[in-house]
Amino acid sequence: VIWMTQSPSLLSASTGDRVTISCRMSQGISSYLAWYQQKPGKAPDLLIYGASTLQSGVPSRFSGSGSGTDFTLTISSLQSEDFATYYCQQYSGFPRTFGQGTKVEIK
Amino acid sequence: EVQLLESGGDLVQPGGSLRLSCAASGFTFSSYAMSWVRQAPGKGLEWVSTISHSSADTHYADSVEGRFTISRDNSKNTLYLQMNSLRAEDTALYYCAKDLSPGVVIIMFDNWGQGTLVTVSS
Numbered sequence: 001v002i003w004m005t006q007s008p009s010l011l012s013a014s015t016g017d018r019v020t021i022s023c024r025m026s027q028g029i030s031s032y033l034a035w036y037q038q039k040p041g042k043a044p045d046l047l048i049y050g051a052s053t054l055q056s057g058v059p060s061r062f063s064g065s066g067s068g069t070d071f072t073l074t075i076s077s078l079q080s081e082d083f084a085t086y087y088c089q090q091y092s093g094f095p096r097t098f099g100q101g102t103k104v105e106i107k
Numbered sequence: 108e109v110q111l112l113e114s115g116g117d118l119v120q121p122g123g124s125l126r127l128s129c130a131a132s133g134f135t136f137s138s139y140a141m142s143w144v145r146q147a148p149g150k151g152l153e154w155v156s157t158i159s160h161s162s163a164d165t166h167y168a169d170s171v172e173g174r175f176t177i178s179r180d181n182s183k184n185t186l187y188l189q190m191n192s193l194r195a196e197d198t199a200l201y202y203c204a205k206d207l208s209p210g211v212v213i214i215m216f217d218n219w220g221q222g223t224l225v226t227v228s229s
Contacts, residue, residue: 034215042221043220044216046207091213095154096214098151098152098153
């Protein structure tokens with residue numbers, strides 16, 4: 001099993017802030033990492049795959065980086081619609097696993 | 108536009124069975140691996156099961172192996188999850204999700220349904 005540690009679990013920020021979310025793996029997964037955004041009462045949306053490839057239609061203020069065991073999701077300038085919960089997911093090994101989630105709330 | 112519409116969720120007693128369905132439209136269903144992902148109330152996401160586009164390959168989380176069976180009918184553009192020996196810890200919103208790329212099993216999802224709620228309680 002590939003264990004994932006996502007941090008922080010809660011992030012308080014203001015509109016316009018630059019925010020970063022971390023996802024660390026218990027073993028290397030190359031770049032087989034995706035990031036999702038989930039708003040309350042909604043299904044998740046794919047933001048990034050391959051650690052750094054932006055899904056079609058996702059604003060360019062979102063970016064992903066990292067490979068191996070350490071990954072980061074960055075929102076360059078937080079917008080009101082970005083307050084949500086974010087999950088990382090590895091698709092390198094079985095079982096596929098998600099991080100615990102990071103809730104981004106209004107400061 | 109891709110649409111995934113889950114159904115079949117219900118209140119069921121521990122030890123009971125349930126079959127979930129996911130009706131797909133807006134894409135070539137028979138070309139994509141499909142999965143079920145669940146989310147317990149107030150909790151995070153948990154991958155449950157995946158089936159390849161041709162049904163040749165299936166994968167399960169350890170927590171459901173031997174109790175759940177994933178299947179698909181490409182002629183009906185429908186995905187299924189047969190759930191047996193249900194436990195309280197299976198209580199969750201069950202999402203149907205589509206793989207990103209055709210023809211391969213990646214298990215990373217670019218489209219999700221809105222979910223169907225399964226509650227296991229006496």
